[in-house]
Amino acid sequence: MPIPRLLGALLAVLMTALLIAPSASAEPPLRTQTQITDSAGVLSAADQVRVQASLDRLFDKTGIKLWVVYVDDFDGKGWMAWAERTERLSDFGNDDALLAIAVKDRAFAFNVDPALTNNSSKLRDDVRRDRVEPALRGGDWAGAAIGAADGLAAGKSAGTGGAGMSLTSVLVILGILVLLAALTWGWLRVRGRRRRRDELAAARRVDPTDPAALAPLSLDALDGLSRDIVVDVDNAVRTSEHELTLATDEFGATRTAPFRDAVETAKTALAQAFTVRQTLDDSVPETPLQQRDLLNRVIIAAARADRELEAQTAAFEELRNLLINAPDRLDALTRETVALTARLEPAAITLDDLHRQYSDTALASVAGNVTEARDRVAFADATIATGRAQLSRPAGDQSELIDTIHAAEGALGQAATLLDAVDSAASDINRAITALPAGIVDIGRGIDAAAAQLAAPDTPRADELRAAREAAVAAVADAGARGEGDPLGVFGRLTAADATLDQILAAVDAQRAETEQQARILEQALFTASSRVKAVSDFVDTRRGSIGPEARTRLAEATRQLEAAQAKRAGNPGEAIAHANGASTLAAQAQALANDDVRASQQHYYGGGGRPGSGGSDIGSMIGGIIIGSMMRGGGGSWGGSWGGGRSAGRPGSYGGASRSSGNRYSGGRF
Missing domain, CATH: 3.10.310.50 (Diaminopimelate Epimerase; Chain A, domain 1)
Structure with missing residues (x-):
């Protein structure tokens, strides 16, 4: 084998041996023999x-x-x-x-x-x-x-x-901490009272009979509002019972029946409100959603009963004032009768002149006005005479005088309307003839707008809108068929149908706007709740080794409330908003509890003095x-x-340190 190849093989073997051999310098844990x-x-x-x-x-x-x-x-x-x-x-x-x-x-x-x-x-x-x-x-x-x-x-x-000085220092520090805690507690109480006062002031400005208006309010604001309204209604019921006794003596049981019904309804609503308040004030806690539902029931029922009492009280105040001022009122009705009587003959002459200018068909709406006005004036004159006779009766027997005065007022009002129509017939007919084309165009726009609303999904008050549109279409057809023969009557029916249609369209638009606003409130509430629940869930997930059951329970309930809000999102937006607000509140509580748990765990692991x-x-x-x-299985040392x-x-190559604290070691040791 060539020498270079042999040297390469030997070098590879040597490197392998060095890699797989244990380090000679490695020092395992040892038993110390000397210090x-x-x-x-x-x-x-x-x-x-x-x-x-x-x-x-x-x-x-x-x-x-x-x-x-x-x-x-x-x-x-x-x-x-x-x-x-x-x-x-x-x-x-x-x-x-x-x-x-x-x-x-x-x-x-x-x-x-x-x-x-x-x-x-x-x-x-x-x-x-x-x-x-x-x-x-x-x-x-x-x-x-x-x-x-x-x-x-x-x-x-x-x-x-320095043990003695240390104890003194500790006592001084503790005193300072106690003082700071007291000041903080007092400041938090003042700020909490101010916040609750502002929230309650804002709550008093909303319509207490509207569940949608109550939905954005906090539980503290609802609780304060419910307490105030229960007291107000209780006072109103007590006052109204006294007023009912007086009204019955004055006007009789029949005329005071609406007032009596309103008082009984208010008493029933008040009793239910007190029962709900007792449920809220007892020792059994309710969930935030249950509290909101109970408080809404108290506020809405009490507010509606209070409004009914106010309406009835105002009506009887008017009746009482009418009786007190009956002599003057009868004198004024007599003067009005004389004035209308003087207008009868001139009106008859005006009507004859109109017949010479316009066809009988064009004057159909006012042809009998003078005769009917004469009958109304005669009826009013006789009724006023009856009223003067009733004035001589004792105060407790004068309740029929109210009907007498109202009857005379109604008859004279109708007579004046009939005569006014004759006086303005000529100008009205000419105005009707001139304005009829524009009126048809205007009502046509309303008919088109109603059709567009009815074609849209979930149109509020759809049946009323459909009926108003059909009446408007019929009025337009009537104007085309009878516009020349009876322009005044046709124009009157056209404008009446147009006004009704416009009124319902405005109500539909307002309700749609309210629905859209509620949808925006719901979306914001859902976004806030989702963000808070997710943030707390992530916090717990990344610190799950130290989070206790209380925070997890609040988080689970917040998640359930959020799911309920999403489930009711389409069918019941008001309840969905309440669920979402409840989820946000519970998530905030869960976050606070989780923060406490993490701080406690850090203090435990770091021994209170570490970082x-x-x-x-x-x-x-x-x-x-x-x-x-x-760790629970005993691993990790x-x-x-x-x-x-x-x-x-x-940085590499530099010495650094960190601290880690725990309890004492085992007893015993070297000697």
Whole structure:
């Protein structure tokens, strides 16, 4: 075989052997024999004397036994696992501490039991950061051990000597914290009261009988509004019962029947409202959706009853005022009768002149107006005479006077209308003839708009709109057939049909706009609820190792409410908005509870004195639930020590540290 080929084969074999052979410098966890173990050979004889002297000083001052180990590397196990295993093999006790340095790996572990530093990791972290790491970065191997020993000795002595001052400081700090907590609590109460007051003021401005107007309100605003309206209606019922007694004496049972019905309806609604309020105020909690539904029922029922009471009260106030002013009113009706009587003959002359100008067909709508007006005036005159006779009766027997006055008023009003039509007939006929084409065009636009609305899906008040459109079409056909013969009557029917159609079209447009607004509110509520539920769900998912059942329960209920809102999105937007708002509220509660759980877990894992993120990725993995399964099965090592130190997360080749806290180690130890 040629020499170059032989050399290449030998080189390949050699490289393979080097790759598969275990590292000669690897140092597995060991049982320490002395307080100084220098497997890496980095200490001179003089260095060992200096380090041992510092270890002795530490033990004499504090009773802490610091063990120092120098190795080339941690055998691929990582500083924490290597140090923990070494402590176990060495039978370390509560008074033992370890400084392990991997010279080639440039990693270290500095383990001190919390009990040795007054259950605080601050001293350990200060020593690691200010004394150990600077020396290691400078290659001062002995200085790192001396700095660790002297730092623990100085810190332990200072902590013991200042115990009295520390207690005073603690009490002062606690007092400040209590004061701050009280001030914060008071500020939150003031802000909460101000917010609830503003929300209640806004709630009082909405229509309490409209469920859609109540849907965006918060539970606090609904609760305050329901309390106010129940009190208002209770006062109104009590006042109305007294008013009903007086009205019955004045106007009789028949005339006061509507008032009595309104009072009974209000009392029934009020009793139901008090029952619902009792349900809300008892010790059994309701879900936010149940609370919203109950509060809406209280507010809507009470508000409707209150409006009915107000309407009836106003009607009887008018009747009472009419009786009080009956003599003056009868005098005014007499004067009106005289004035209309004087208009009868001139109106007859005007009507004769109209017959000479227009056909009988064109005057059909006013031909009998003078005769009918004369009959109405005669009836009113006789009715007024009856009313004057009724005035002489006792006050309690004058209820019929109200009907008498109303009858006279109605007769005189009709007579005036009939005579006005005769007086304006000529101008009205000419105006009708001139305006009829434009009226037909205008009503045609309304007919087209109604057709477009009826062709659209989910048209509100479709039956009314269809009937109004058909009446408008009939009026247009009537105008075409009878426009020349009876222009006034045709024009009147046309304008009436047009007005009715326009009114219903306006109502349809308003209802569509309201529906669209409700849809926008629903979309916003769904978007907010979905965003909050997803954010909380992601938060819990990434921190599931530390989230407790309360937050998860709120999140599950928020998810259920969100699903209910989406299910009712098309069929019942009002309930869908309530479900979505409930989901947002529950999601916010879940987030607050989850935040508390994570903070509690961090305090537990970091021992109260550590810093989040200072112990590598294991704590984050446990909080996130990634390694919690292995921890529960006993894997991942023991958390029996107080861990500090480790590779730097900053840049390669530099020493860095992190802290990790846990409970005490097992009792016993070396001697």
